[in-house]
Amino acid sequence: MGKGVMLYCEIHEDCLAKIAAELASVGRKIADELGEELQAVLIGSGGVKAFAQELVFLGADKVLVIDDPAFASYQPDAYVEAMENVIKDISPAILLFGHNEAGRDLAPRLGFKFKAGVMLDCIKVEVEIATRKLYMTHPVYGSKVNTRFKAKTEGLLIASIRAKSNEPAESLETRSGEIIERSETVAVSIGQVQIIEQVKEEVAGVKLEEAGVIVSGGRGMQGPEGFEILKKLARVLGGEKGGAIGGSRAAIDNGWLPNKLQVGLTGKIVSPSIYIAVGISGAMQHIAGCLTSKTIIAINKDPEAPIFNISNYGVVGNWEDIVPALTEKCEALQ
């Protein structure tokens, strides 16, 4: 029988991935309710230990640090093998991932390897105190219906958590914990899958997941050119460092924007202070990506568009007429 909660954490561009704080808050609560330990595992290459202390401050009782050139980039076979060894040694009751590349790739593999119960893209993972059973809430039907699941059998449970669905844990420097360096030499030196190249599609400005202001365009934009106008609005409201543009799936499928700017269930989950949806009808799959934004403003020529059901402010009309005027007025007010 497994014991304790384990978090899978990552380092992105020299920082602890933001979702680690959200995982820590979910994991700490579960660990406290079960009266068990919270451990975190951090895998990478070069200087990994430096990030471990932050995980202790976020609430981890123990942090396992695995640092080896074999883990320089996410090579599936190497990471699976390392995690397999960790799970066999530590035997956690529940393993939590962020729902990202690792969550979609590594979590299911490990789940099937260990014949564990697996649930991806959970917005909540909670203990039912009376039974000590874990309940996982995962939205289905394109995020239209929230479904709670539980494991039928005892044994390891693996879940990935949707970004921005839980408050991040507070970082408290008064917390203490153990940092353990763990050596992993994986048997897979030449995987059957080789990474030949890693291409970064450069998009100027702030990352969507970090932007304070996002102006998104959908099918109503009718082409790529209009996004320049949206960019101006984003810059006026958010500045160079805080304003970004995004798009619904329609905008990406039509080739108006690169994949990485897709906001939605199968794109990025964002939570800016201001989210402006321009020419976006409001399919649940898109709304799932922006629902936790502080203020949502919708501009659409269709008064019946479902986007108005979840917006704080709505304007019916043509974006070509409204957005430039809005940009001007907002600039004047600054």
Add this chain to the structure above:
Amino acid sequence: MLNILVCIKQVLDPDAPVSSFKINNLGKNIIAPPGTMPVLNPFDENALEAALKIKDVQDVKITVLSMGHNLAKPVFLKAVASGADEVIIIDDPSFESTENSSFQNLDSFTTASVLAEAIKKHNKYDIILCGRQAADTDAGLVGPGVAEILGIPLITMAKKIEVARDKLRIEQITSDGYNVLEAALPVLITVGNEMGDLRYPSTKNLMAAKKKKPVVWQAADFNINVLSLTKIEVVDMHIPVKKVDCKMIEAPSPEEKATKLAMQLSQDGVI
């Protein structure tokens, strides 16, 4: 000749409006809105398109596999007319109807196990293609599960697949852009909308498809007790209702609407 398997699932139309969804009395299942036709899972359509893109440039045989009871004729025809050479259905009395089984009797573990057994029985594959997730469960586990059970490499989220002799060159979506990967065969690949929409079948193919029939296998023949495989069960379901009071900005002209909105946002401290 490359053998490509595409796993497909029939789902409730994911574009059906929320207002039409009903949860049944026991709170464990969705009742299909009347008159809704089931469709081929959109991400599985992308998987089929991935297979067809390979077929465009070389000799392949495309076999479509689907686990379920009563695959709807339009779904079957779409798969075949698009270019699948054969369709194999794995049936079982416990599968009842699509909307029941997706949440009650089956979970991803079961589905992956049954599909893997069918694939072992079929025994001829170089590339297995799956949609990244089913639009009803949004689970995203069956593709990786089948790869793990078969013991073959897995590549998730491919947007492009090219065959070069006995290796594949694959572009895999990442949060920042994409990876270029090289993989040996056999391999299982999951895809999403980035792979491209399923092409429209030609009239000729549509007519030819009408004369075809699926091959049907019984899950019971695989010697696995389907119901005993499930690991996860539904506790309850509910449709979240976000109550937001939307301030609709009214004014005679678009410019005045823009001004009014800006003023309101400033007044409310949003900007």
